[in-house]
Amino acid sequence: MSVLAHELPKPAGEEVEQVCRPEHCYHSFDALFCALTSKKPIPPKFPDGKYPLFVTWNTRSSRPGRPHKLRGCIGTFESQPLKDGLAEYALISAFRDHRFRRIEEWELENLECSVSLLTDFEDVGSYLDWEVGVHGIYITFPHPSLIPVAPSPSSAPSPLSSSSSTPTRGVLKHTFSATFLPHVAEEQGWDKIETIDSAIRKAGWSGRISEDLRRALKVRRYQSRSCTVSWEEYVQWRTDNGGSV
Known part of the structure; x- marks a missing residue:
């Protein structure tokens, strides 16, 4: 889409x-x-x-x-x-x-x-702050090479977002973005993380999807x-x- x-x-x-x-x-x-x-x-x-x-x-x-x-x-x-x-x-x-x-x-x-x-439309502070079947999501994120790695990286999903504390590192040369309408995740049988990861792929990122990357997303939910x-x-x-x- x-x-x-x-x-x-x-x-x-x-x-x-x-x-x-x-x-x-x-x-x-x-x-x-x-x-x-x-x-x-x-x-x-x-x-x-x-x-x-x-x-x-x-x-x-x-x-x-x-x-x-x-x-x-x-x-x-x-x-x-x-x-x-x-x-x-x-x-x-x-x-x-x-x-x-x-x-x-x-x-x-x-x-x-x-x-x-x-x-x-609502900006949310966490990539998990939306409901399957209720909200669509619009994600944006910088090139993952520009995302600082947390001192103790975790693979566990987090309700917190690291994007608010991520320092600006010059002018981003590339920004990824993608959206899914509200019905997509439900029709595909995806949970929230599967939907987020699918949106990251749809945006064009083919590398590893880490928890640091998920936390760096800027997410807007909508209905x-x-x-x-x-x-x-x-x-x-x-x-x-x-x-x-």
Whole structure:
């Protein structure tokens, strides 16, 4: 999952009462469908609040009960006007996720679209201060060679963070960062440490993961309001609103 922003502001504009709605997914689906077919889009009717957001595309399995497969997921932690932001990131996620080839028209009928609106950002003092299934995490850390080693390094998980006492050692030449949305750890069956270590790997660090590295992480936890619709639901919505498929 790629992230195209580095700052994590709180949602602007309307408050959290405007939760994620199916219409947000329909609008995202419509942006992709019209981009692939040159059809005329349906004007969105939902309120245009501002939120950090992610748009996720999944391919549904042809076998009942089998899990879906990720097909693209990109978002931003900068608050976006929903009408423009969802349409933009629907296409970025479909066409520019470097892990996958571009989504093509023939795939549409097997897709489902999920939208996540991000809320409740909080800086935490420990890499363990979040709950699986409740919070997403956004981690940043310097190159591990710049992290001082504790006098008595420990491999045991700690509720404490050493980042507050870590001295600054010049200008960092490289900063690693990664995020997982709230549902990821639960779906993967990870505990907190497994999630943290997976995020460190996702950020691009392939070396040893020590307790000193974990304690040096800067972690922001957040929550999300999510909604998912299938291709069939989108087609029904578009037809009901006077659009052709």
